[in-house]
Amino acid sequence: MNRRLVSLVGAILAVLIIAASCSPDERRTAAPSPTSATDPSRSPTTVELTVYGAASLRDALGAIMTAYEARAPGITLTIATDSSATLRAQIEQGAPADLFLSADQGSPQTLVEAGLADGDAVDFATNALTIVVPSGNPAGIAGAEDLATPGVKIVAAGDDVPISGYARDVVARLAALDGFPADFAAAYAANVVSREENVRAVLAKVELGEADAAIVYVTDARSSELARAIAIPPQANVAPVYAGVVVKTSSHGAEAHALLDWLAGPAGAAILATVGFGSPP
DSSP: OOHHHHHHHHHHHHHHHHHHHSOHHHHHHHSOOTTSTTOTTOOOOOEEEEEEEEGGGHHHHHHHHHHHHHHSTTEEEEEEEEOHHHHHHHHHTTOOOSEEEESSSHHHHHHHHTTOBSSOOEEEEEOOEEEEEETTOTTOOOSGGGGGSTTOOEEEEOTTSHHHHHHHHHHHHHHTSTTSOTTHHHHHHHHEEEEESSHHHHHHHHHTTSOSBEEEEHHHHHHOSSEEEEOOOGGGOOOOEEEEEEBTTOTTHHHHHHHHHHHHSHHHHHHHHTTTOBOOO
């Protein structure tokens, strides 16, 4: 055997001896797995909360999502908006929501009484109502009394949508005021030409000029550049209270409760105020 071959055999034997002397744990440490902390593909666990919110909260929820995700790293919000009645029905049918934010107190309380909520409902905001007309106001509506003028096309929401209940209260109060005709409520009802699925759809009809007027939330009117608000007499207006509840089937109940508490507190109130909501009683 020549000298070069002897050297090569010796080197191979040395490597085998060193490898044999290492324990299994030492070999694992020497070759890190792809899931070790040094792997750049690993990221902290993210909790995704699905929030069902009333249509009138659409603009506010965008700002709330931005603010809350910034203050709570690891939390992401997915927002779905529609009529509170529709969202409540979806939750009753098993929709995977974590938090339900309603334009009334009744819908959350219904879930509480049905055993579908984790804890009590929490009030977090108030609103008010106003009349909206297209920017050009083709029907020449000057005040609430004009809603009873024959031929005025009014658009409203479905009977089970919270805005409809509030509007009925307002119309009944208007009918009792001096200067309003005795048949004001009946004349208003006769002028309703369509009913939409939620208050934002009502507002859209007015913005498109497909209706002469509608009663919506003050916050909806503030969000529109294509509709003009006409005030309702203060003595006939109402103050809807918005309430939220954590859904019992939520996989992230603690995080959903934390979000609801934050929304009902000073930080949430400050954001809601920027789009016209008031604090709860």
